[in-house]
Amino acid sequence: MTRAVRDPSEIARYDEEVDVLVVGLGAAGAAAALEAARAGAETLVLERASGGGGTSAMSGGVLYLGGGTALQKACGFDDSPEAMHDYLLASCGDAPDAEKIRLYCEGSVEHYDWIAAQGVPFKPVFYDGCSGEPPTDDGLVWSGSERAHPFVEVAPPAPRGHVPRMEHQTGPLLMQTLCAAVEASPARIAANHRCVALVQAPDGAVQGAVAESFGEERRIRARRGVILTTGGFINDDALIEAHQPLVRRCKIRVGAEGDDGSGIRLGMAAGAATMHMDAASISLPATQPWGLKRGLLVNAQGQRFINEDAYYGRLGEWALFHHGGRAWLVVDDAIFEKPDYPRDVSAVGETPAELERELGLPAGSLEATIALYNRHAERGEDPLFHKASHYVQPLVTPPFGAFDCTTGSSIYAAFTLGGLATDTDGRVLDVLGAPIPGLFGAGRATSGLSVGGYSSGLSLGDGTFFGRRAGRCAAGS
Ligand SMILES: Cc1cc2nc3c(=O)[nH]c(=O)nc-3n(C[C@H](O)[C@H](O)[C@H](O)COP(=O)(O)OP(=O)(O)OC[C@H]3O[C@@H](n4cnc5c(N)ncnc54)[C@H](O)[C@@H]3O)c2cc1C
Numbered sequence: 001m002t003r004a005v006r007d008p009s010e011i012a013r014y015d016e017e018v019d020v021l022v023v024g025l026g027a028a029g030a031a032a033a034l035e036a037a038r039a040g041a042e043t044l045v046l047e048r049a050s051g052g053g054g055t056s057a058m059s060g061g062v063l064y065l066g067g068g069t070a071l072q073k074a075c076g077f078d079d080s081p082e083a084m085h086d087y088l089l090a091s092c093g094d095a096p097d098a099e100k101i102r103l104y105c106e107g108s109v110e111h112y113d114w115i116a117a118q119g120v121p122f123k124p125v126f127y128d129g130c131s132g133e134p135p136t137d138d139g140l141v142w143s144g145s146e147r148a149h150p151f152v153e154v155a156p157p158a159p160r161g162h163v164p165r166m167e168h169q170t171g172p173l174l175m176q177t178l179c180a181a182v183e184a185s186p187a188r189i190a191a192n193h194r195c196v197a198l199v200q201a202p203d204g205a206v207q208g209a210v211a212e213s214f215g216e217e218r219r220i221r222a223r224r225g226v227i228l229t230t231g232g233f234i235n236d237d238a239l240i241e242a243h244q245p246l247v248r249r250c251k252i253r254v255g256a257e258g259d260d261g262s263g264i265r266l267g268m269a270a271g272a273a274t275m276h277m278d279a280a281s282i283s284l285p286a287t288q289p290w291g292l293k294r295g296l297l298v299n300a301q302g303q304r305f306i307n308e309d310a311y312y313g314r315l316g317e318w319a320l321f322h323h324g325g326r327a328w329l330v331v332d333d334a335i336f337e338k339p340d341y342p343r344d345v346s347a348v349g350e351t352p353a354e355l356e357r358e359l360g361l362p363a364g365s366l367e368a369t370i371a372l373y374n375r376h377a378e379r380g381e382d383p384l385f386h387k388a389s390h391y392v393q394p395l396v397t398p399p400f401g402a403f404d405c406t407t408g409s410s411i412y413a414a415f416t417l418g419g420l421a422t423d424t425d426g427r428v429l430d431v432l433g434a435p436i437p438g439l440f441g442a443g444r445a446t447s448g449l450s451v452g453g454y455s456s457g458l459s460l461g462d463g464t465f466f467g468r469r470a471g472r473c474a475a476g477s
Contacts, residue, residue, distance in 0.1 A: 004269035005200050008207055014221040018044040020474045021209055021222035022187075022229060023195045023263060026054030028443025028463035029229035030178035032426075034118070035471030037187035041224060043475075045187060046211050048194035048258055052179040053172075054231055055256040055415070055444075056460060060133035061170030062143050063464070064457030066160035067105055069112040074124035075140045079158035081105040086155035087146055091314075093279060093452025100449055103424055104465055111465050112162060118181040120174055121165040129290060131312050132456045137165045144455030145311040149386035161457050174460070193218065195262070198226060198270050198439070204430075206270060206438035225438045225474030227426065229467060230263025231255065232416035232444035234280075239264070243277040243418070249325045249407040250282065250414040259415070263445040267420040270439060273431045275447035276418035281454035283413040284316030286329045286405045288340040293391040295331040296373060297405065299323040302356060302365025304373070307385035313454035316412055325407030328359060330366070334397040341411055344404040355400040370395055417454065419446040426470025440474050442467035 019041035022033045029045060030052065037043040045052075066072060067081035085105040089098060104111075116122060127138035134141050143161025145151050164170040164177075182189060192213050199208040199219070208221040233239045234255040240247050247253070268274060287293045293309045297319070306318045308329075319327040328346055331337075349355030356366035374394040376383055382392050404410055420428050420441045427435035428446075443463035450458045 004197050004266050006197050006210060008199055008201050011199060011219050014208065015218045016044065017221040017223065018042045019222070019224045020227065020471070021046065021220055022227045023209065024054065024228070024230035024258065024445070025052030025179065025182070025189060026229060026231055026443060026463070027056035027175065027178060027460050028467035030182050031464040031467035032227045032229055032442055032471035033182050033187040034185055035468040036475040037185045039472050039475035041475035043187035044220065045182065045189045046193040046195050046209070047189060047191045050191050052182070052189065053175045054258055055254070057171050057175035058256055059169065059171035059460065060456065061164050061166070061174040062133055062141070062457035062460065063115065063162045064143060064160050064455055064461040065108045065112045065162045066158055067108040069109050069162065071112060071122050071124055071139055071162055072158060075126040077126070077158050079160070081108065083155040083158060084108065084160065087144070087151055088449065090154045091145060091151055091453045091455060092450040096449060096451050099424055100462070100466070104449060104462060107465065114468070115464065119177045122162060123165045126159065131285070131288060132161065133163055133168060133170055135168060137167050139163055139165060143457050145314050145453070148309045148311070148388065149307050195266065198266050200270050204271065204436055206436060222438065224477040225440050227440040227442065227470050227474055228263040228267055228420065228428070228445045229441065229443045230445045231259040232419065233259060233261030233264055234415045235259045236261035239277070244280055246320050246325065247280055247414045250320070250412040251407065252411060252413040254413045254415045259444070263441070264419050267428055267439065267441060267445070271430045271436055272428045272439070273421040274419060275421045276451040279417040279451040280414050281313055281417055281450070281459070282316030282320045283312050283411070284319055284405060285312045285341045285411060286315060286403065287312065289337055291335060291337045292329065292331065292339065293387070294335040294393050295329045296369065296395065297327055297329050298366060298369060300326040300361070302361040302369050304369060304385060307382065307387040309387050309391050311455060313456060317452060317454065319405060320407065320412060325412060327405040328402040329405050330355070330370070330395065330400065330402050332395040332397045332400050335393065335395070336401065339403060344409050346402045346404040348399050348401045350398045352400055355402060359402055416444060417448055417450055419444060422446045422466070424469065425473035426466055427473065438477070440470040442470045
């Protein structure tokens with residue numbers, strides 16, 4: 001059995017010595033390697049796959065940035081670090097890391113410039129009408145719940161989804177560019193190298209790592225630090241079962257093969273604490289096109305549970321974690337639109353009562369929900385959930401229908417948000433809150449900015465931002 005921690009006395013000879021060893025070449029690893037190398041550290045990146053990219057290369061490529069970036073300005077939007085900060089602090093879950101959010105918002109304009117300086121292109125055109133990556137190559141979108149209750153009352157909204165210039169999913173372009181930048185830097189990449197153990201001295205200092213490559217063990221000494229950027233754990237059934245069993249119901253677990261929690265386990269074996277292992281991004285794209293936000297999302301009791309104009313990452317989290325993934329989007333003929341994402345129609349009825357029967361909901365439940373909603377909607381109001389008035393319209397035109405938003409048949413796309421506990425410089429913390437000497441982390445191997453209420457772009461955003469900080473800090477160790 002491979003042991004996840006080795007004592008230096010067990011290593012007779014190192015195959016290689018570097019200053020900084022980065023484990024995993026996704027977005028966070030690329031950012032860490034670039035900054036470590038530029039700070040003058042001899043840097044090696046281990047990647048278990050045959051090339052870099054990871055989940056980052058499969059992603060939408062949206063980066064959540066703001067505070068007045070050059071792209072926001074070019075698209076005619078005002079934003080401030082304060083507004084971004086207040087939104088993130090309010091929306092990123094029950095107990096987000098306030099210090100990380102503060103630094104992220106203060107550094108966001110510079111971070112956009114840095115991403116662009118690596119060669120990632122952005123078209124200075126705003127695309128309205130979609131959540132997350134647009135169908136065009138436009139550069140700026142809404143990618144959160146900034147204009148929805150309760151956040152619109154907390155901070156002036158601004159679109160902050162920064163999208164590399166490519167149609168649809170732009171993760172491939174982002175990662176081609178970042179990997180090319182790493183290749184052009186003094187950092188070296190060792191592909192087909194899976195890190196299987198950390199080398200840790202009895203005093204707790206991490207001094208290197210052991211990797212497997214084509215059946216051979218390779219031992220690498222890291223004079224200044226090891227940075228774990230191995231991604232999340234959506235493909236680790238045991239960790240999912242232990243920390244977020246409801247996620248097993250999701251149809252789509254979004255993540256490359258490498259998202260098996262290996263880096264998190266390596267860190268834990270070295271004494272690291274973890275945080276927010278129960279937090280996940282759950283996308284339920286039920287209200288795309290946006291006209292469908294005029295519908296009512298109801299649970300198995302026929303009751304609404306959220307303002308339907310919230311971002312689809314928030315809808316999914318609420319539907320799965322609070323309602324067991326049993327939800328339906330109710331529409332009438334007047335607001336019916338073909339959903340952008342294929343979706344079954346669970347039931348149709350000439351009246352709310354008939355629709356309720358067809359859905360098998362408790363007698364009177366959906367009927368009462370629609371009647372109450374309509375009573376206030378006649379005045380364009382939604383006193384229960386405060387949906388924006390332009391999405392509030394009485395549902396009175398038969399036939400009535402319900403789109404299936406249950407986990408059994410609908411897209412619920414999940415990835416994990418929790419991981420190793422780190423400070424703002426990417427130092428991995430032990431269970432007493434002290435940094436483990438020589439051990440760093442970033443990206444989804446660590447607990448990020450969002451620990452709930454996800455806005456798209458925060459994962460690539462915080463991974464690259466705190467990956468850079470970890471790279472610089474490790475290089476300076
Ligand atoms: C379809 C989809 C769309 C998404 N859209 C967005 C979006 O638009 N914006 C956003 O912010 N997020 C998005 N996400 C989430 C986001 O892609 C991930 O959370 C993010 O890419 C994680 O980055 P990372 O660098 O931490 O990990 P990864 O990109 O997964 O990189 C980790 C790397 O480490 C390697 N690795 C793992 N274990 C080891 C080991 N033991 N030894 C060596 N190497 C190892 C892996 O092979 C991998 O290359 C999306 C995800 C998916 C799948």
